Amino acid sequence: MHSVVISGTGLYQPPYTISNAELVQAFNAYVDLQNAEHAEAIAAGKRQPLVHSSVEFIEKASGIKQRYVLEKDGVLDPTRMYPRFKERPDDQISLMAEIAVQAAQQALAQAGKQASDIDAVFCASANMQRAYPAMAVEIQQALGAGGYGFDMNVACSSATFALEQAYNAVRSGASKCVLMINPEITSAHLEWRDRDCHFIFGDVCTAVIIERADLATAKDQWEIVGTKLVTQFSNNIRNNFGFMNRAEDSDPLARDKTFRQEGRKVFKEVVPIAAAHIEGHLATVDVQPTGVRRFWLHQANLGMNQLIIKKLVAGEAGSDVAPLILDEFANTASAGSIIAFHRHRADLVSGDLGVICSFGAGYSVGSVIVKKK
Numbered sequence: 001m002h003s004v005v006i007s008g009t010g011l012y013q014p015p016y017t018i019s020n021a022e023l024v025q026a027f028n029a030y031v032d033l034q035n036a037e038h039a040e041a042i043a044a045g046k047r048q049p050l051v052h053s054s055v056e057f058i059e060k061a062s063g064i065k066q067r068y069v070l071e072k073d074g075v076l077d078p079t080r081m082y083p084r085f086k087e088r089p090d091d092q093i094s095l096m097a098e099i100a101v102q103a104a105q106q107a108l109a110q111a112g113k114q115a116s117d118i119d120a121v122f123c124a125s126a127n128m129q130r131a132y133p134a135m136a137v138e139i140q141q142a143l144g145a146g147g148y149g150f151d152m153n154v155a156c157s158s159a160t161f162a163l164e165q166a167y168n169a170v171r172s173g174a175s176k177c178v179l180m181i182n183p184e185i186t187s188a189h190l191e192w193r194d195r196d197c198h199f200i201f202g203d204v205c206t207a208v209i210i211e212r213a214d215l216a217t218a219k220d221q222w223e224i225v226g227t228k229l230v231t232q233f234s235n236n237i238r239n240n241f242g243f244m245n246r247a248e249d250s251d252p253l254a255r256d257k258t259f260r261q262e263g264r265k266v267f268k269e270v271v272p273i274a275a276a277h278i279e280g281h282l283a284t285v286d287v288q289p290t291g292v293r294r295f296w297l298h299q300a301n302l303g304m305n306q307l308i309i310k311k312l313v314a315g316e317a318g319s320d321v322a323p324l325i326l327d328e329f330a331n332t333a334s335a336g337s338i339i340a341f342h343r344h345r346a347d348l349v350s351g352d353l354g355v356i357c358s359f360g361a362g363y364s365v366g367s368v369i370v371k372k373k
Contacts, residue, residue, distance in 0.1 A: 066327075070095070117176075157365060160368055166178040299332065356368040
């Protein structure tokens with residue numbers, strides 16, 4: 001068995017931002033249009049009026065202050081309320097692959113690797129742009145990487161689940177150098193017209209290089225000490241969009257065809273699951289939570305992260321213990337914990353331990369214990 005390290009990370013950041021104030025203005029205009037259109041039904045008690053959102057509500061509920069998106073005009077159009085992308089011909093690189101390539105090139109540069117050094121590509125994302133051909137194979141071709149590639153989806157835990165697959169592939173000798181990539185175009189599956197969730201997501205792409213320690217040359221290397229995954233079925237986070245919709249003769253624009261969740265139930269149930277998972281994983285390597293220098297947690301909700309950290313170390317989820325990036329990026333599904341790791345690891349020193357952890361729909365929880373070399 002080979003020792004395995006993370007030797008590089010990359011981050012693609014979309015060109016547009018949507019502030020909470022911009023989002024609220026568009027959402028409230030949509031609400032006014034809908035309430036005016038259905039005024040008679042509302043007056044007759046046959047329909048409940050929609051309620052305005054506010055900047056204060058968003059920040060109190062989530063800690064989010066803005067989000068990056070690939071296209072903002074469609075999202076902020078109160079008669080549309082979702083992004084406007086141009087369809088691309090089959091001989092042109094897909095949007096998801098395009099942003100993946102940019103993140104991958106950063107990770108390769110940081111690791112001191114060429115695309116030809118890559119012998120496996122794992123594309124792990126909450127939603128894939130298409131069923132096939134696999135996004136990973138398109139990314140592999142666009143980069144000029146070798147070996148093989150495949151897609152995987154475990155919702156917001158996709159990145160940590162893919163990290164375990166990469167770790168096992170390299171540790172066993174099946175691969176020497178793996179690219180794990182997380183293109184998240186969440187703006188396309190978010191329901192921007194739902195007050196309870198219209199502020200949650202943002203677009204982004206992250207990339208990670210995982211390779212044999214004896215072949216790594218990067219100055220910044222993180223030994224993977226261990227990984228642990230767990231799933232527990234829950235309907236509290238769900239998206240029913242898929243290829244079966246046409247055969248069911250269901251409405252492609254129905255509410256269940258985009259992201260939806262029972263937020264309060266998710267908060268109440270996931271926090272103890274995630275905290276216990278991390279504590280149990282650390283126990284397998286004889287480490288107490290207080291012995292961890294940094295936790296790079298999934299970035300879904302400020303209150304959720306604070307409570308998880310409080311359960312683990314009786315402290316606050318501040319920038320030193322558990323850095324937060326969701327105020328700037330919002331929830332970026334599988335990419336959130338990787339953004340936190342990418343942005344907030346430079347100050348750690350040799351021997352420091354950290355935990356990359358994600359949790360989300362499924363329910364799914366994945367953790368990766370790493371040590372600074």
